[in-house]
Amino acid sequence: MDGTYQVSPADKRQAILEAAQHVFAESGFHTSTMDAVADAAGVAKGTIYLYFKSKNELLTDLMDDRTNKLTQMLVEGVETASDVHGKLKALIAAHFDFYAREREFMLLLSRQLGLLSPELAARVVQGTTFLTNMTQSIIEEGVSLGVVSRDFDPVRLTYALLGMVHAVAYQWLASGMRAEVADVADQVYMLFASGVLHTEAQ
Amino acid sequence: MDGTYQVSPADKRQAILEAAQHVFAESGFHTSTMDAVADAAGVAKGTIYLYFKSKNELLTDLMDDRTNKLTQMLVEGVETASDVHGKLKALIAAHFDFYAREREFMLLLSRQLGLLSPELAARVVQGTTFLTNMTQSIIEEGVSLGVVSRDFDPVRLTYALLGMVHAVAYQWLASGMRAEVADVADQVYMLFASGVLHTEAQ
Amino acid sequence: MDGTYQVSPADKRQAILEAAQHVFAESGFHTSTMDAVADAAGVAKGTIYLYFKSKNELLTDLMDDRTNKLTQMLVEGVETASDVHGKLKALIAAHFDFYAREREFMLLLSRQLGLLSPELAARVVQGTTFLTNMTQSIIEEGVSLGVVSRDFDPVRLTYALLGMVHAVAYQWLASGMRAEVADVADQVYMLFASGVLHTEAQ
Amino acid sequence: MDGTYQVSPADKRQAILEAAQHVFAESGFHTSTMDAVADAAGVAKGTIYLYFKSKNELLTDLMDDRTNKLTQMLVEGVETASDVHGKLKALIAAHFDFYAREREFMLLLSRQLGLLSPELAARVVQGTTFLTNMTQSIIEEGVSLGVVSRDFDPVRLTYALLGMVHAVAYQWLASGMRAEVADVADQVYMLFASGVLHTEAQ
DNA sequence: TATGAATGAGAGTTCATTCAT
DNA sequence: GATGAATGAACTCTCATTCAT
Numbered sequence: 001m002d003g004t005y006q007v008s009p010a011d012k013r014q015a016i017l018e019a020a021q022h023v024f025a026e027s028g029f030h031t032s033t034m035d036a037v038a039d040a041a042g043v044a045k046g047t048i049y050l051y052f053k054s055k056n057e058l059l060t061d062l063m064d065d066r067t068n069k070l071t072q073m074l075v076e077g078v079e080t081a082s083d084v085h086g087k088l089k090a091l092i093a094a095h096f097d098f099y100a101r102e103r104e105f106m107l108l109l110s111r112q113l114g115l116l117s118p119e120l121a122a123r124v125v126q127g128t129t130f131l132t133n134m135t136q137s138i139i140e141e142g143v144s145l146g147v148v149s150r151d152f153d154p155v156r157l158t159y160a161l162l163g164m165v166h167a168v169a170y171q172w173l174a175s176g177m178r179a180e181v182a183d184v185a186d187q188v189y190m191l192f193a194s195g196v197l198h199t200e201a202q
Numbered sequence: 203m204d205g206t207y208q209v210s211p212a213d214k215r216q217a218i219l220e221a222a223q224h225v226f227a228e229s230g231f232h233t234s235t236m237d238a239v240a241d242a243a244g245v246a247k248g249t250i251y252l253y254f255k256s257k258n259e260l261l262t263d264l265m266d267d268r269t270n271k272l273t274q275m276l277v278e279g280v281e282t283a284s285d286v287h288g289k290l291k292a293l294i295a296a297h298f299d300f301y302a303r304e305r306e307f308m309l310l311l312s313r314q315l316g317l318l319s320p321e322l323a324a325r326v327v328q329g330t331t332f333l334t335n336m337t338q339s340i341i342e343e344g345v346s347l348g349v350v351s352r353d354f355d356p357v358r359l360t361y362a363l364l365g366m367v368h369a370v371a372y373q374w375l376a377s378g379m380r381a382e383v384a385d386v387a388d389q390v391y392m393l394f395a396s397g398v399l400h401t402e403a404q
Numbered sequence: 405m406d407g408t409y410q411v412s413p414a415d416k417r418q419a420i421l422e423a424a425q426h427v428f429a430e431s432g433f434h435t436s437t438m439d440a441v442a443d444a445a446g447v448a449k450g451t452i453y454l455y456f457k458s459k460n461e462l463l464t465d466l467m468d469d470r471t472n473k474l475t476q477m478l479v480e481g482v483e484t485a486s487d488v489h490g491k492l493k494a495l496i497a498a499h500f501d502f503y504a505r506e507r508e509f510m511l512l513l514s515r516q517l518g519l520l521s522p523e524l525a526a527r528v529v530q531g532t533t534f535l536t537n538m539t540q541s542i543i544e545e546g547v548s549l550g551v552v553s554r555d556f557d558p559v560r561l562t563y564a565l566l567g568m569v570h571a572v573a574y575q576w577l578a579s580g581m582r583a584e585v586a587d588v589a590d591q592v593y594m595l596f597a598s599g600v601l602h603t604e605a606q
Numbered sequence: 607m608d609g610t611y612q613v614s615p616a617d618k619r620q621a622i623l624e625a626a627q628h629v630f631a632e633s634g635f636h637t638s639t640m641d642a643v644a645d646a647a648g649v650a651k652g653t654i655y656l657y658f659k660s661k662n663e664l665l666t667d668l669m670d671d672r673t674n675k676l677t678q679m680l681v682e683g684v685e686t687a688s689d690v691h692g693k694l695k696a697l698i699a700a701h702f703d704f705y706a707r708e709r710e711f712m713l714l715l716s717r718q719l720g721l722l723s724p725e726l727a728a729r730v731v732q733g734t735t736f737l738t739n740m741t742q743s744i745i746e747e748g749v750s751l752g753v754v755s756r757d758f759d760p761v762r763l764t765y766a767l768l769g770m771v772h773a774v775a776y777q778w779l780a781s782g783m784r785a786e787v788a789d790v791a792d793q794v795y796m797l798f799a800s801g802v803l804h805t806e807a808q
Numbered sequence: 809t810a811t812g813a814a815t816g817a818g819a820g821t822t823c824a825t826t827c828a829t
Numbered sequence: 830g831a832t833g834a835a836t837g838a839a840c841t842c843t844c845a846t847t848c849a850t
Contacts, residue, residue, distance in 0.1 A: 009813085030232035034841065044815045049842065085399065117230035142399075149398045152389055153381075156370050160393055163369020164362040171361040179355070187354055191362055194397035196351045197287065197344075211830085236824060246832040248826080257824065416834095432723035434636035438820060448836045450822080459820065489803065546803075553802045556793055557785075563777040564770040564797055571769020572762055583759075591758055595766055599800035600755045601691065601748075615809090640845060650811040652847080661845065 013051045016041045017065060020058050025108035029059055060123050066105045067127030070098045074131060084142040088192070091135060092165055093185045099169040100181060110170055135162060161192055215253045218243045219264050227310040231261055268307045269329025272300045276336060286344040290394070293337060294367055295387045301371040302383060308375060337364060363394055417455045420445045421469060424462050429512040433463055470509045474502045475534055482538065488546040492596070495539060496569055497589045503573040504585060510577060539566060565596055619657045622647045623668050631714035635665055666729050672711045673733030676704045680737060690748040694798070697741060698771055699791045705775040706787060716776055741768060767798055 019041035023032045034055055038045040052058040077090035077097075099106050109124075136158040142148030148157070165188055172184050221243035225234045236257060240247040254260040279292035279299075301308045338360040344350030350359070367390055374386050423445035427436045438459055442449040456462040481498035485491040503510045540562040546552030552561070569592055576588050625647035629638045640661060644651040658664040683696035683703075705712050715730070742764040748754030754763070771794055778790050 012813095033839085038816095045841090046816065046843080047814055050813070055841070088399075117233040118228070121230070147400055149400065152393065152398055155373065156386065156389060157393070157398060159369040159373040160366040160390065163365040163367075165365075166369075167361040167365020168358055171357065175357075184358065187358060188362065190397075191354065191359070192393075192397055193399035195393065195395045196354055196359060197290075197395040198349055198351065214830095235822085240833095247824090248832055249830085251825070252830070432727070435723040437818085449820090450837065451835055453821070454834070492803075551804055553804065556797065556802055559781075560774055560777065560790065560793060561797070561802060563773040564794065567769040567771075567773020568766040569769075571765040571772075575761065575765040588762065591762060592766065595758065595763070595798075595801065597801045597803040599796075599798060600758055600763060601694075601799040602753055602755065639843085644812095651845090652811055653809080655846070656809070 009051075012043070012047075016043065016048055016051055016058070017062050020062055021066075021105055021108060024059065024062075024112065025104045029112050056120060059120065062105075063109075063124045063127055066102055066109075069102065070094075071127075071130055073098055074134060078134065078138070084138060084145060084147045085193075087138045088142075088161075089185070089189050091138065092161075092188050092192075093181070095165050096169055096172070096181050096185045099173050100177060103173055103177075106170070106173060110166070132158060132162065164188060164191065211253075214245065214249070218245065218250055218253055218260070219267060222260050222264055223268075223307055223310065226261065226264075227306050264307075265311075266329060268304055268311075269333075271304070272296075273329065273332055275300055276333060280336070280340070286340060286347060286349045287395075289340045290344075290363075291387070291391050293340065294363075294390050294394075295384070297367050298371055298374070298383045298387045301375050302379060305375055308372070334360060334364065366390060366393065416447070416451075420447065420452055420455055420462070421466050424466055425470075425509055425512060428463065428466075429508050466509075467513075470506055470513075471532065471535075473506070474498075477502055478535060478538060482542070488542060488549060488551045489597075491542045492546075492565075493589070493593050495542065496565075496592050496596075497585070499569050500573055500576070500585050500589045503577050504581060507577055507581075510574070536562060536566065568592060568595065615657075618649065618653075622649065622654055622657055622664070623671060626664050626668055627672075627711055627714060630665065630668075630718065631710045635714075635718050662726060665726065668711075669715075669730045669733055672708055672715075675708070676700075677733075677736055679704055680740060684740070684744070690744060690751060690753045691799075693744045694748075694767075695791070695795050697744065698767075698794050698798075699787070701771050702775055702778070702787050702791045705779050706783060709779055709783075712776070712779060716772070738764060738768065770794060770797065 016037070020037050023036050023040050026032075027036070034045055034048060037058070038048055041048070048058065052061060074091060074094045077094035078087045081087040081090045136154060139148055139154050139157050139161070143150060143154060148154075168184065168188055172179060218239070222239050225238045225242050228234075229238070236247055236250060239260070240250055243250070250260065254263060276293060276296045279296035280289045283289040283292045338356060341350055341356050341359050341363070345352060345356060350356075370386065370390055374381060420441070424441050427440045427444050430436075431440070438449055438452060441462070442452055445452070452462065456465060478495060478498045481494035481501075482491050485494045540558060543552055543558050543561050543565070547554060547558060552558075572588065572592055576583060622643070626643050629642050629646050632638075633642070640651055640654060643664070644654055647654070654664065658667060680697060680700045683700040684693045687693045687696045742760060745754055745760050745763050745767070749756060749760055754760075774790065774794055778785060
């Protein structure tokens, strides 16, 4: 008798999270049933409630789990860089890496966020606050060091950067991730750094 | 016979759309009930079904209606411009104008990270597809004219631009629209045109 | 086209109450399902929720409805009497009348050993409190007039009287109500008035 | 090997019964969960099923256990008396003693009886049949000896006596048992013996 | 014996949709 | 066209019961 195939509680929790992500990504959160999640996870419906208090909590726990991963990747990536340019590059690159790694989750996130109730959506967005703050810190550091132009509002710049990162990453992911991660990240960095228009006589 | 206060069918349809937008924005689509929409519109629940086949169609019709308005504003704005620079400026400005005018709708819509979600029964996408295509056309025109840098993939650039526009517009709107529309639009244009980082010795 | 068979909302509410009483009496409250009540009432399950907020409220509304009827009968009966003896007779008689008239409900209720249980979300009690208070008032009036013996605690006497009334009524009802109402009520009154034991040399 | 603290099966069974009584009295039978009973008993949920076949049987076993105790107390009390008057006094006193001793159980019984399904309720009532029969025998003995009035139906009298005993005992218990047992029992006996109304010209 | 994770039938409740008026 | 009472399928969540350890 080999205990190898014994499923530990932590594994079962993960299995349910994985199944939930899959089902929610496929059918949308509200349209998915706990039955479907249970089926996908290979457990009985009641079992889910041993690990998660409710369907809502299943979603928010899933969000937390993934957001924490992203946060960790970002922090690690940014820490290795010494200057603002490097930090921005790392920040962008980490996003693309995360999109590649958590493809299904990011599709779920971008597709379902708008359909949730505001409370649920707010709960989800909370996780991203840390990311926004970190980005803003880097930009403000750049401004104070004279590396980032003073002509822009730092908050605005933060949203602009993250907005383009997510949009490009989403498109890249949705179209099959055919381009190299590094190339796409580089382009975004270059756009943010130097823009794309050739000087006109303004 | 007092026909003065008689509400025309078109008006009633609009009233329901307006109410639906309000209710959906407040509670999220799936969490909102037809009862709530009927209440907000001041009609009986059954009446909604005289104008819309189902709850889903109520949402997609709402999306279509608003997206058409945006499309129209964009087309008008872009048509007045003669060169690529002007068209891009007009495109960006029109977005901000629309956000200001359709504040509630955009808050509803923007919880979907930009306009990027190819979802909602494929119908919402139809509207946004036009916008994306138009943007991409301008950018490609710019590339072929040598105005837009060849170092970037045009599709990627399209998403990057729209992504930053929506993100900045959303933040602007969510924080009370205190800054001038023109200023914010200008900053986005400048960022897209020239970037924000001071040259480093690369 | 005859509108006679049109069911008014009030009628439907009553029909549901009637059905609920029947089902609850047959299967017990907790063991009964809303499906069973809906079936018995000849309506769809959801219809019940148009008239009652929840299963619990269905029960308490039922209790209220029947208790109010009993209260009304008691008040009417007692009001016609001029002296304490008459009031007590009327009180007892009214109880038996009510048992005869609301046979099913009292079987349902009386499984709670009289009306004495301070339960059912405090709401049923409200109804029975009124009855208890009225009884106690009559007894206290009797005490102050010298009609009722001072050797007994009035509250205790109240419970003793109601306890025997309900117990006898329940047994009378459960055994088919073969005896005359008046006779049974008389016996209870006589027992309360004079007791049943022949004097012993105490 | 420390066997000292080893709990014997009988003890564990008792512990579970005790816990069940407590939990049921607090939350009601249907509202209580086996989890709560297990917690209160300090055993695992599965253990309960080693001693009781089902939740229903846990309740009926509890009822049987307590009813047997009451029966025993009554038999012992009545046996010591030689005449009918003494037997009735003993019967009444034993009831009050039992209420005092099994306070929690009696509260449970009177509060929950009406909410059970008829089968379960009937099962519970079975236990009281012996008590009813014993009471009726005493009364019939009194009738044949000329001690109890012939103006009353013996069965009715039985229910009247038990009804007042339970009602007064319940009220006494619910209000904190401040009065002396003997006094309360005496009053009930006196009421049954001689009534409480002063003679009117009947 | 004892455990408690797992089960899954079953309950109350909601709500998009219909249709007689 | 307009209504809103009625419907009933479908959902989330509970919990008595089981059984591998």
